[in-house]
Amino acid sequence: MEIEFLGTGAGSPGKFRNVTATALKLLPEINEVWLFDCGEATQHQILRTTIRPRKITKIFITHLHGDHIFGLPGFLSSRSFQNGDDPTPLTIYGPAGIEDFVKTSLRVSRTKLAYKLNFIELGEAGQIFENDRFKVSFKYLEHRIPCVGYRVEEKDYPGELQVEKLKELQVPAGPIYGRLKAGETVTLADGRQINGTDFIGSAKKGRIVTILGDTRSTPNIEKLAANADALVHESTYGKGDAKLARAYYHSTCIQAAQVAKKTGVRKLLLTHISARYVGPMVKTLQNDAQDVFKNTKVVKDFDVIQVPFQTNRGEAK
Amino acid sequence: MEIEFLGTGAGSPGKFRNVTATALKLLPEINEVWLFDCGEATQHQILRTTIRPRKITKIFITHLHGDHIFGLPGFLSSRSFQNGDDPTPLTIYGPAGIEDFVKTSLRVSRTKLAYKLNFIELGEAGQIFENDRFKVSFKYLEHRIPCVGYRVEEKDYPGELQVEKLKELQVPAGPIYGRLKAGETVTLADGRQINGTDFIGSAKKGRIVTILGDTRSTPNIEKLAANADALVHESTYGKGDAKLARAYYHSTCIQAAQVAKKTGVRKLLLTHISARYVGPMVKTLQNDAQDVFKNTKVVKDFDVIQVPFQTNRGEAK
Numbered sequence: 001m002e003i004e005f006l007g008t009g010a011g012s013p014g015k016f017r018n019v020t021a022t023a024l025k026l027l028p029e030i031n032e033v034w035l036f037d038c039g040e041a042t043q044h045q046i047l048r049t050t051i052r053p054r055k056i057t058k059i060f061i062t063h064l065h066g067d068h069i070f071g072l073p074g075f076l077s078s079r080s081f082q083n084g085d086d087p088t089p090l091t092i093y094g095p096a097g098i099e100d101f102v103k104t105s106l107r108v109s110r111t112k113l114a115y116k117l118n119f120i121e122l123g124e125a126g127q128i129f130e131n132d133r134f135k136v137s138f139k140y141l142e143h144r145i146p147c148v149g150y151r152v153e154e155k156d157y158p159g160e161l162q163v164e165k166l167k168e169l170q171v172p173a174g175p176i177y178g179r180l181k182a183g184e185t186v187t188l189a190d191g192r193q194i195n196g197t198d199f200i201g202s203a204k205k206g207r208i209v210t211i212l213g214d215t216r217s218t219p220n221i222e223k224l225a226a227n228a229d230a231l232v233h234e235s236t237y238g239k240g241d242a243k244l245a246r247a248y249y250h251s252t253c254i255q256a257a258q259v260a261k262k263t264g265v266r267k268l269l270l271t272h273i274s275a276r277y278v279g280p281m282v283k284t285l286q287n288d289a290q291d292v293f294k295n296t297k298v299v300k301d302f303d304v305i306q307v308p309f310q311t312n313r314g315e316a317k
Numbered sequence: 318m319e320i321e322f323l324g325t326g327a328g329s330p331g332k333f334r335n336v337t338a339t340a341l342k343l344l345p346e347i348n349e350v351w352l353f354d355c356g357e358a359t360q361h362q363i364l365r366t367t368i369r370p371r372k373i374t375k376i377f378i379t380h381l382h383g384d385h386i387f388g389l390p391g392f393l394s395s396r397s398f399q400n401g402d403d404p405t406p407l408t409i410y411g412p413a414g415i416e417d418f419v420k421t422s423l424r425v426s427r428t429k430l431a432y433k434l435n436f437i438e439l440g441e442a443g444q445i446f447e448n449d450r451f452k453v454s455f456k457y458l459e460h461r462i463p464c465v466g467y468r469v470e471e472k473d474y475p476g477e478l479q480v481e482k483l484k485e486l487q488v489p490a491g492p493i494y495g496r497l498k499a500g501e502t503v504t505l506a507d508g509r510q511i512n513g514t515d516f517i518g519s520a521k522k523g524r525i526v527t528i529l530g531d532t533r534s535t536p537n538i539e540k541l542a543a544n545a546d547a548l549v550h551e552s553t554y555g556k557g558d559a560k561l562a563r564a565y566y567h568s569t570c571i572q573a574a575q576v577a578k579k580t581g582v583r584k585l586l587l588t589h590i591s592a593r594y595v596g597p598m599v600k601t602l603q604n605d606a607q608d609v610f611k612n613t614k615v616v617k618d619f620d621v622i623q624v625p626f627q628t629n630r631g632e633a634k
């Protein structure tokens with residue numbers, strides 16, 4: 001599980017940061033990439049990475065401002081050329097209006113996609129996706145227009161059968177290993193009773209990634225971020241700009257760091273950086289946030305951040 | 318007058334060529350820049366040039382395929398930030414549907430432009446713009462969807478009053494110079510009659526630039542290109558691919574060169590180059606066209622081509 005930042009700027013594209021797009025790479029897990037927002041020229045950014053467009057199966061849109069959606073029609077069209085014989089469907093999640101925008105763009109440009117495109121427009125906050133490996137939920141944030149944050153939760157990995165331990169006890173290999181793994185109690189030929197649950201290792205906790213849209217400080221951020229292994233938070237403003245941030249419905253680096261600290265986040269990734277911050281000013285933004293929450297990084301375009309499993313915060317069993 | 322190529326690729330953006338956009342820079346003439354097509358990330362390309370978005374007062378769209386229009390919403394939005402106190406209006410010309418696409422994009426993204434945006438959707442072929450310096454007309458080409466080519470004609474520059482010649486004849490300077498310049502016959506105090514038309518230099522012929530959309534070979538191209546100082550012609554296919562080109566409603570480099578030769582074009586600029594053509598193959602494309610029409614150039618992104626006045630083909634008087 002990795003997060004690759006495809007656009008880390010605010011508002012308009014600049015020379016150093018493109019407008020917003022964040023890829024959650026779930027390749028070892030499910031061989032898919034999920035995209036969060038898709039500003040103009042996201043497909044151009046993807047050309048410079050190893051991401052293959054057909055691996056992108058879901059796009060989660062946080063809000064409908066142009067710098068978060070104007071790359072959709074072009075990306076969707078180009079993805080159509082790069083699909084093989086068995087085109088992978090794609091689902092777009094986002095606030096009401098996203099379907100209108102995309103469908104108008106495709107209709108006017110007479111674009112026929114080779115793959116199936118689904119839309120799920122957001123209604124009441126809550127869970128919007130679940131399969132056997134992941135679930136995704138969202139809550140509303142506070143921006144000038146409806147805007148959400150997404151919380152992706154990986155399900156816990158079941159414990160492994162401790163085969164070595166069974167072999168030590170000379171429990172013969174065979175179909176009974178399957179029954180033991182399922183937690184059954186099995187009677188062996190020699191009369192011994194073996195309880196499977198005694199031989200299953202502890203479960204590995206799934207990871208949590210929270211990716212927010214543009215927002216000013218609001219209590220829902222804490223709920224979305226609770227215990228996240230990685231929190232992607234906007235940081236349009238710097239230390240001391242809390243009033244400006246509030247007025248323009250954005251956040252400061254300090255507010256982001258305070259949330260991370262309060263909610264047990266493991267890694268804070270600051271994005272949506274204004275073009276005003278260049279060179280050493282970016283370092284200052286990061287240092288100021290680190291004074292509040294140590295494990296903070298101001299990301300830049302093409303940064304790839306690993307989201308490792310937890311080893312220190314206890315196993316799930 | 319210069320033509321700056323902002324995107325010279327075909328279909329999808331590639332690593333070396335962006336999708337279509339061509340800027341006709343009329344800065345010394347009227348302090349404006351006119352854009353022809355606006356593929357995705359045209360605003361990103363503009364960031365790498367000296368073109369200021371607010372100087373762009375007209376955008377001419379040749380057809381509604383995504384690689385020619387998906388950069389519009391982003392460009393229009395960003396232009397709004399870069400306008401000063403007195404925002405310059407902008408007019409978009411293009412096939413029916415362009416207004417729907419742009420207005421839906423702006424409405425869904427809740428974008429309020431700081432300047433006035435006008436639309437002129439194309440109907441019957443003919444003239445669509447004229448002022449005291451330029452006129453623009455268009456004709457339909459042959460593509461899978463309605464697609465046009467534009468012909469921009471600069472009006473002739475009136476001849477200058479030959480002041481030196483008048484001074485030699487000791488015609489006294491003063492308001493009568495204005496009347497002479499207007500072509501009047503003036504009676505001097507000493508009784509001499511001076512005919513203004515005898516003292517007006519020859520007019521300087523205005524220039525003609527023709528910029529085509531995607532098209533297969535069709536007679537209207539010749540009408541649009543006649544005597545053009547510069548012809549911007551697509552060249553999606555190479556020599557020997559005429560059948561493919563016809564089937565896919567595109568042109569070969571040879572077809573473009575033949576038109577240029579036949580219609581008295583001065584400079585042929587080949588664009589809309591497929592990503593299949595890389596390195597030495599581009600040179601081959603150019604050489605093949607030059608065998609037919611010497612003054613041919615396969616352009617690349619950020620090429621700036623001068624369009625000089627004619628000196629050899631006679632003055633207009």
Ligand SMILES: [Zn+2]
Nearest residue numbers: 011065067214
């Ligand atoms: Zn934004």
Ligand SMILES: [Zn+2]
Nearest residue numbers: 328382384531
């Ligand atoms: Zn095209």
